[in-house]
Each structure stands twice: as C-alpha cells, then as structure tokens.
Amino acid sequence: MDCDQNSVTLGSYLDGELPPEQAGSVREHLGNCPKCAAELADLVIVRRALRPARGMFAPSSKFRKRIERQIAAPRRRSWSWRLIPATVLAAAVLLVVVAWTLYARRPDNFAEVADMHVSALASANPVDVVSTDRHTVKPWFAGKIPFSFNLPELAGTDFNLVGGRLVYFHQSPGAQLIVAMRQHKISVLIFQDSPEMDRAFAVPMGVGHRDAFSIETWQSQGLRFFVIGDAEPASIDKLSQLFKTVN
Amino acid sequence: MNPEFFESAAMPLFDQLYNFAHWLTGDRTDAEDLVQETFAKALKGFRSFEEGTNLRAWMYRILRNTFLTSRAGLRAQNMAALDDDENAEFEAATSHSVTPEILLLQRESEQKVMTALASMPVHYREIVLLCEIEEMSYKESAQVLGIPIGTVMSRLARARKVLHQALTERSTEKAAKWTVIKTPSR
Numbered sequence: 457m458d459c460d461q462n463s464v465t466l467g468s469y470l471d472g473e474l475p476p477e478q479a480g481s482v483r484e485h486l487g488n489c490p491k492c493a494a495e496l497a498d499l500v501i502v503r504r505a506l507r508p509a510r511g512m513f514a515p516s517s518k519f520r521k522r523i524e525r526q527i528a529a530p531r532r533r534s535w536s537w538r539l540i541p542a543t544v545l546a547a548a549v550l551l552v553v554v555a556w557t558l559y560a561r562r563p564d565n566f567a568e569v570a571d572m573h574v575s576a577l578a579s580a581n582p583v584d585v586v587s588t589d590r591h592t593v594k595p596w597f598a599g600k601i602p603f604s605f606n607l608p609e610l611a612g613t614d615f616n617l618v619g620g621r622l623v624y625f626h627q628s629p630g631a632q633l634i635v636a637m638r639q640h641k642i643s644v645l646i647f648q649d650s651p652e653m654d655r656a657f658a659v660p661m662g663v664g665h666r667d668a669f670s671i672e673t674w675q676s677q678g679l680r681f682f683v684i685g686d687a688e689p690a691s692i693d694k695l696s697q698l699f700k701t702v703n
Numbered sequence: 704m705n706p707e708f709f710e711s712a713a714m715p716l717f718d719q720l721y722n723f724a725h726w727l728t729g730d731r732t733d734a735e736d737l738v739q740e741t742f743a744k745a746l747k748g749f750r751s752f753e754e755g756t757n758l759r760a761w762m763y764r765i766l767r768n769t770f771l772t773s774r775a776g777l778r779a780q781n782m783a784a785l786d787d788d789e790n791a792e793f794e795a796a797t798s799h800s801v802t803p804e805i806l807l808l809q810r811e812s813e814q815k816v817m818t819a820l821a822s823m824p825v826h827y828r829e830i831v832l833l834c835e836i837e838e839m840s841y842k843e844s845a846q847v848l849g850i851p852i853g854t855v856m857s858r859l860a861r862a863r864k865v866l867h868q869a870l871t872e873r874s875t876e877k878a879a880k881w882t883v884i885k886t887p888s889r
Binding site (some may be wrong): 462463464466467468471473498499501502503505506507508509510511512513514515519520522523524526527528 | 706709710713714717718721722725726731734735738739742743746812813815816817820831832834835836840841856857859860863864866867870
C-alpha cells in the first residue's frame with residue numbers, strides 16, 4: 457500500500473498540531489496503513505518512556521529559598537524606601553504628641569500653683585503665721601521646710617506682708633507668703649527646686665497668665681519661686697523683682 | 704509589570720525550569736547556576752517583558768540562551784553540531800518495526816530512553832524537553848528556541864526516532880548513533 461505520510465506528519469498528529477481536516481485524513485489513513493499505525497505506536501511508546509523525565513530533577517529547598525530571596529530582594533528594598541516617608545511622618549507625629557503632652561502638663565502645674573493661691577484665700581485661716589513683720593514670718597518656717605529663703609523689705613512699697621503658711625507641692629513642703637497690694641492678694645510660693653520642677657516650669661519667663669491670674673516663676677539658688685495673684689502683671693513683676701534682689 | 708507580579712508569575716515555573724536546566728547541563732551545580740542566572744536576567748529584563756506575551760516561553764528562552772552561551776553549553780554544541788539536512792541519512796538507518804515485547808520491557812526501556820535523552824545532542828534534547836516534557840506547543844517551542852516551527856517539527860521527529868531506536872537496540876550498540884550524522888557546522 458502506498459504511504460505518503462512522513463514521520464513529521466505523524467508526530468504532529470500525535471501532538472495535536474495538525475489542522476482538523478488534515479488530522480481527519482491521517483486518522484483515516486492510519487486505519488488502512490499498518491506501517492504508519494506501527495510508527496505512531498512507536499511514538500506513543502517513546503512518549504510513555506519519556507514520562508519519568510518530567511520531574512526527574514527537583515531543586516533543593518535550599519536552592520529554592522535562594523531564588524526566592526533573589527527575586528524578592530528588590531521588592532523589600534523598594535518597600536523600605538516606601539517606608540521612609542511613613543517613618544518620618546510617624547516620628548513627627550510622635551514628636552508633636554510628646555511636645556503637646558509636655559506642654560499640656562505644664563499649665564496643669566501652673567493650675568496647681570493657682571489652686572494653692574485660691575485655696576489659701578478661700579480658707580478661713582489664709583495664713584498660719586499672721587505677721588506683717590518679715591522677721592517674724594521667716595523664722596516661723598524654720599524647721600518646717602528643708603530650706604531657707606530671704607524676705608525683702610516691703611516697707612515703703614505698695615506691698616504689705618500678710619503672713620505665711622506651709623504648703624505641699626509634689627510631696628515637697630514649701631512656703632507660701634501672702635502679700636497684699638491694696639485690695640489684691642498675691643501669693644509668693646517658694647519650693648526646693650528639683651529636676652521635676654525644672655521640667656514642669658522650664659519654659660515661661662516673665663509674667664504669664666492662668667485662670668485670670670498673673671503668674672511669674674523663676675529659679676534661683678536651688679529654689680523655685682512663684683508669684684501669683686489677680687493684680688496686674690506689672691505689679692506681679694514688681695514684687696517678683698523685690699524677691700529676686702534678696703534671693 | 705512590577706516585581707511582585709514577576710515573583711508570583713515566575714516562581715510557579717521554578718521546578719520545571721530547574722528540571723529543564725538539569726537535563727541541559729546534566730549537573731546539579733551547573734543547573735542551579737543556570738537557573739539563578741535565568742531568574743536574575745528575567746528580573747532585570749522584566750520591565751521590557753510585554754504583558755500578554757508568553758511568560759513561560761520567555762523564561763525558557765532566557766534559560767536556553769544562557770545555557771548555549773555558557774561553557775557547558777558551548778561544549779555541548781561542539782560535541783554534535785547537527786544539520787537538519789542530515790535527516791535522510793539518519794532515517795535510512797532507522798527501523799520502523801514495533802514488537803510486542805517492547806511493551807513488556809517498558810521499565811527497562813525508560814532507563815534506556817533517559818540515557819538516550821541525556822546523551823542526545825543539545826539541539827535535539829531541548830526540542831524533546833520542550834515538546835514532550837514541558838508539553839509546549841510547536842509554536843511555543845519555536846519561540847523559546849528562536850527557530851521556525853518547521854524546524855521544530857523535523858528535529859522532534861528525528862529525536863523521537865533516536866529515542867525509539869534506543870528502546871529497541873541492545874545497550875552495546877548505542878554509541879554510534881550520533882557520530883554517524885555528525886557534521887562540522889551549520
């Protein structure tokens with residue numbers, strides 16, 4: 457029987473690469489041509505024998521990891537580049553929060569000072585030692601507070617010493633002096649300075665305001681001074697200057 | 704095309720590519736080097752890869768071209784540079800007979816075919832690997848190898864005959880197969 461099929465055509469037929477009509481005619485031919493049928497069978501045998509080659513060599517898991525790292529590396533790098541603005545933003549936010557917290561805490565400390573002033577004035581006994589004489593008031597504090605301070609001479613000024621009382625601020629004893637200026641009462645508070653105190657009152661210089669009070673604070677020779685009252689800032693400052701000259 | 708896409712698209716080909724590389728090089732270390740270089744080149748050239756084109760064929764093409772320019776690849780090509788015109792000469796020596804006992808000897812046959820595949824000239828081996836092992840279409844194989852589809856078909860047919868011959872002949876006879884058709888160059 458004549459056979460015009462060649463092995464390329466049979467291979468293409470086996471691989472499903474022939475156009476439908478040509479595949480049909482090959483199929484028909486195979487029914488009549490034992491030679492081609494046998495050759496196709498050979499191709500099938502070869503194909504079956506080749507099957508084990510498919511997964512014969514498997515990469516090691518170590519090598520797989522190496523490749524995964526190799527192609528993942530640029531992504532990780534670009535990811536970290538992308539993270540930089542986010543990190544900067546997060547750091548900025550954190551900074552703002554910390555600064556705001558510190559700032560928010562500072563007025564609270566002033567509020568505590570203002571409270572001491574208000575509670576003294578509201579008390580039935582605003583002062584523990586009633587005296588206009590600084591030489592009476594100062595010795596009264598001896599033994600009650602762990603430090604000493606100087607009182608300026610107020611004679612000839614607008615200010616009159618009313619008296620003093622013992623106060624506590626952050627668990628530390630301190631002196632509160634009540635000074636009158638006409639109808640205004642002004643508190644002068646004196647405490648031992650501490651790092652904590654420094655942090656709390658580090659910022660303000662000059663006269664500040666809190667709850668309609670004027671307040672001035674400074675640090676001198678290990679002591680922290682507050683002058684607070686409802687007098688105008690100039691008067692607060694004037695009294696502060698008097699204390700600053702002797703301490 | 705971003706690197707994330709490359710990773711998700713290329714990693715599933717990793718095992719097949721390694722198997723292909725091992726069949727080409729015949730050595731684990733060479734295969735690993737080849738695959739690693741292939742992934743490095745593919746990653747580098749990934750931007751130029753056009754979406755919608757065949758990633759698998761593209762990766763195989765990189766691997767195959769990398770192999771051919773490697774020392775092992777050049778050696779493999781020198782061993783047997785084959786010309787497709789040689790088909791006639793080769794076919795004259797090929798038997799078309801099939802015998803029932805072949806089916807009974809299937810397991811031993813597989814070993815013979817594996818040996819025959821491993822010792823086959825690279826231009827034939829790669830065709831068998833792509834068309835039979837990777838089940839690529841002729842068109843895809845042609846893309847990988849950068850040759851016309853007609854050449855894929857003729858080389859495949861010839862390689863299959865050699866493999867079949869390896870199945871049927873006794874082991875002592877096999878050495879002469881490719882030396883008969885060795886030619887200087889294309």
